[in-house]
Amino acid sequence: MGGGQLSSAPLPRSFFDRPSHxxxxxxxxxxxxxxxxxGIVAVRLTEVEAYGGPGEDPAAHTYRGRTPRNAVMFGPPGHLYVYFTYGMHFCANLVCLPDGFGSAVLLRAGEVVEGLAAARARRSSSNGKPIADRDLARGPARLAVALGLTREHNGLDAILEGSPLGRPRQSATMLEGVPADPSLIRSGPRTGISTAKEVPWRFWIDGDPTVSPYRAHVPRRRNTAATSVGEAPRS
Structure with missing residues (x-):
């Protein structure tokens, strides 16, 4: 799998030096x-969500300013912001805009195009049933698991020169891949957030089977785990 996608050039840092939307x-x-x-796993992105900066987007982690938790979002563009949510999941974002601005894009879903065996092992179900390939990275938590991204990867630079296959383990790279056909790109409200939920900053490839289903926000009952990490928005 992967075709020529893994041989494509890395994206430049300037690609991320723009507003997240x-x-x-x-x-x-x-x-x-x-x-x-x-092992190495590669995911072709099929669904993402943009989150704005301090004071402008109530759904963003940076809305109230810089904290130890969100500090990576205020750093250079092209870095991974990985956070833990609801006491059980990691989610991965890519930082946008220059130092000090605090903005990112949440990686919501994708297709595993390289490293299927490693992704399947990471996503193995507790009941032993095989997971369909389309579900390996379908949803932000699943995507993070398939890629092997955890708290230790928070702040990892995804803008590196050279081939990703020749780099040391525990590295990340964003490749050009094959940009989606503009006629197939759709946008709509962001998923599962309680504030600014009408903002149409969720983007996906229409008809792609790996895109996650839209879910409106449903208030959760607070528990010890959720309270310990805070019921923070998505990015």
Whole structure:
């Protein structure tokens, strides 16, 4: 799998030095490669969500300013912002805009185009039933698991020169891949957030089977785990 996508050039840092809602649709069809200790996995992005900066987007982690948790979002563009949510899931974002601005794009879903065996092993179900390929990275938590992204990868630079296959393990690279056909890109409300939910900054490739289903926000009952990490928005 993968075709010529893994031989495509890395995206330049300037690609991310723009507002997140401009970067987000341009990320569709691009490929994120991560080399973990158990192998390299590459995911073609099919669904993303943009989140704005401090004071402008109530659904963003940066809305109230810089904190130790969201500090990576205020750093250079092209870095991974990986956070833990609801006491059980990691989610991955790509930082946008220059130092100090605090903006990112949440990676919501994609197709595993390289490293299927490693992705399947990471996503193995507790009941032993095989997971369909389309579901390996279908949803932000599943995508993070398939790529092997956890808290230790928060702040990892995804803009590197050279071939990702020749880099040390525990590295990440964004590749040009094959940009999505503009006629197939759709946008709509962001998924599962309680504020600014009408903002149409969720972008996806129409008809792609790996795109996650839209879910409106449903208030959760607070529990110890959720309270310990905070019920923060998506990015």
């Amino acid at each position: 401009e970067v987000a649709p341009d990320l569709l069809g691009r490929v994120l490669v991560h080399g973990g200790v158990d």
